[in-house]
Amino acid sequence: MSTPGRPSTSERPSTPDRPGGADADGLLAEQLLRLTRRLHRIQKRHLEPVGITPAQSRLLRTVAHFGEPPRMADLAARLEVVPRAVTSLVDGLEACDRVRRVPDPSNRRVVRIELTDAGRATLRELRSARRAAAEDILAPLTVEQREVLEGLLSALVDPGPERGC
16 A cells, blocks of 8 residues: 555565665655654744744753753754854843853853753743644654654664664
8 A cells, every 4th residue: 555645665666685775765764854844844833932943942951951051062062063053052042041151160261051040941831842843743643653653763863882873
């Protein structure tokens, strides 16, 4: 049986060593990219009422996961972005009083980023917005399909040391 817009397995070209072949892998990669763009649009729509971008949301969540206020370099490393990108995000969040720059107690040349009360409140709003966005994207799936998807995504996101990039 074929899904609209997707050839059935029997219609996809295959190679001797892999059913479906490279064309099927290319189709799957394209579907993953389309899903990523859709997720981004849905997340952005749910974050608009909070007054925050997806990148700012990610930065706030990252700051919250540190035991103590992180340095900008720590944030850049954790987010896997250049330090300049963190500076821009912090500037925007600081302008909205969601984070503040504080001096490092042991090295006055180092600046750390801490959440404000408004930032913690925003994190609570973000949790609700993210749950609503997830429900939008996962609505067509049954509970069983969601469980299968979670296992598949875990295998792709956390491939283990022998398969990692």
